[in-house]
Amino acid sequence: MTLNTRDIVMIALFAALTAALGLFPPITLPIAGGVPITAQSMGCMLAGALAGAKRGGLALALFALLVAIGLPLMAGGRGGFGLFLTPSGGFIIGFAAAAFVIGWLFARHSGEVPLVTSIIYIAIGGIGVVYLFGIPWWAYTANQSIAVVAGKCTVFLPGDAIKVVLAALIARGVRRAYPGL
Amino acid sequence: MFDLYRPGTSFLHRAPAGGKVLALFVLGTLAFIVDDIRLIFAGLALTLLLYPVCGLTLKNAWAQIRPTLWILIAIFIAQAIFNTWQLGVFVIARFGLLLLLAGLLTLTTRASDMIDGIERGLPFLRPLGVNPAKVSLALSLALRFIPVLAQITREVREAQRVRGLENSVIALAIPLFVRTLRMSDDIADAIEARGYRP
Numbered sequence: 190m191t192l193n194t195r196d197i198v199m200i201a202l203f204a205a206l207t208a209a210l211g212l213f214p215p216i217t218l219p220i221a222g223g224v225p226i227t228a229q230s231m232g233c234m235l236a237g238a239l240a241g242a243k244r245g246g247l248a249l250a251l252f253a254l255l256v257a258i259g260l261p262l263m264a265g266g267r268g269g270f271g272l273f274l275t276p277s278g279g280f281i282i283g284f285a286a287a288a289f290v291i292g293w294l295f296a297r298h299s300g301e302v303p304l305v306t307s308i309i310y311i312a313i314g315g316i317g318v319v320y321l322f323g324i325p326w327w328a329y330t331a332n333q334s335i336a337v338v339a340g341k342c343t344v345f346l347p348g349d350a351i352k353v354v355l356a357a358l359i360a361r362g363v364r365r366a367y368p369g370l
Numbered sequence: 371m372f373d374l375y376r377p378g379t380s381f382l383h384r385a386p387a388g389g390k391v392l393a394l395f396v397l398g399t400l401a402f403i404v405d406d407i408r409l410i411f412a413g414l415a416l417t418l419l420l421y422p423v424c425g426l427t428l429k430n431a432w433a434q435i436r437p438t439l440w441i442l443i444a445i446f447i448a449q450a451i452f453n454t455w456q457l458g459v460f461v462i463a464r465f466g467l468l469l470l471l472a473g474l475l476t477l478t479t480r481a482s483d484m485i486d487g488i489e490r491g492l493p494f495l496r497p498l499g500v501n502p503a504k505v506s507l508a509l510s511l512a513l514r515f516i517p518v519l520a521q522i523t524r525e526v527r528e529a530q531r532v533r534g535l536e537n538s539v540i541a542l543a544i545p546l547f548v549r550t551l552r553m554s555d556d557i558a559d560a561i562e563a564r565g566y567r568p
Contacts, residue, residue, distance in 0.1 A: 192501075194561050194562050194566065195558040197504055197508050197558075198554045198557050198558040201511030201515055202511075202512075202515055204512040204515075205512045205513075205516045205518075206515075206550065208516050209515075209516060209519035209523060235547070239547070239551075247508075251508055251509070254488075254509070260374075260481055260513075269434075269476035270394060270476065271471075271476070274398065274465070274472065275438050330465070331445045332445070332448075332449060332457070332461050333445070333448050333452070337448070337452075355543075358540055359539075359543045359544060359547065362540060362543075362544040363543075363548060366544060367548050
């Protein structure tokens with residue numbers, strides 16, 4: 190795997206962007222029934238859609254490393270290695286896998302990816318892959334069955350759906366405004 | 371440097387970062403293997419004792435648990451209903467132990483020391499195709515980018531507020547990404563212009 194200087198800077202940038210997204214104030218949308226949405230989980234969706242599989246995946250892996258060494262980068266100022274031992278741990282790892290999968294799916298197209306297709310791609314990674322890692326680890330750390338945990342996660346789905354659509358719209362806008370990606 | 375470090379001079383503060391990470395890894399694994407609740411409680415008591423020994427307060431210890439308190443309570447209730455309350459106590463005690471141990475590492479180690487430790491450990495990963503110079507460049511760049519991005523975010527939000535767009539996520543995000551991507555291209559050029567070849 191070869192990385193040029195631009196790749197390294199992009200990896201650092203998307204790791205930092207995921208961290209900075211935690212600084213956005215939580216946005217309360219009337220459609221979400223008053224449940225606040227933090228922008229941070231969009232980091233992996235945008236890294237995959239904009240930076241591609243290799244750079245996006247490594248960016249989120251770098252973000253996980255920064256959280257692990259104790260920087261309070263997760264939304265709400267959480268951080269430290271202990272976070273990986275909580276139910277959140279699987280989600281942080283899942284972010285990196287999700288960015289990789291989203292980037293890989295986007296790379297299958299040469300021109301602009303149609304909006305509906307990109308929404309599907311981002312949902313596969315940002316919801317499917319993230320929970321594929323998040324739910325089993327949550328179930329394991331909490332000694333609960335996978336079915337019980339999966340039931341709990343349905344609460345997040347409306348917010349996730351909004352984030353997926355937003356990420357797809359942002360990715361399309363950025364790709365149009367900055368075609369050299 | 372914004373991290374969770376609490377300055378001090380105790381033996382844990384002075385211990386090398388790499389050793390502490392390794393110790394946390396070993397102890398954390400042990401906590402998952404052990405299935406005797408007395409050992410977990412002994413570990414909890416010892417770990418709690420280490421907080422004042424390292425010049426930290428019990429308030430610091432509580433701060434490690436507090437963010438996950440509702441999760442711990444939910445786990446305990448679920449265990450008490452679906453299994454036994456004894457198992458619930460065991461699971462949350464083990465959880466608390468891991469959080470307190472990881473907290474000790476975080477509170478007694480500067481993030482910069484942790485990064486130095488990682489950079490020293492990186493050459494061992496060279497056979498796996500990891501280039502230590504590239505990883506440490508990415509680490510330091512990311513740390514430098516975080517405050518820069520926070521600043522750009524504030525600027526873009528201010529600009530969009532003037533336009534009445536402060537509630538539009540898309541109107542905030544697209545200029546933020548375009549500005550930072552342009553910045554990262556300039557930085558990559560600047561790094562290469564200085565003859566950097568990892």
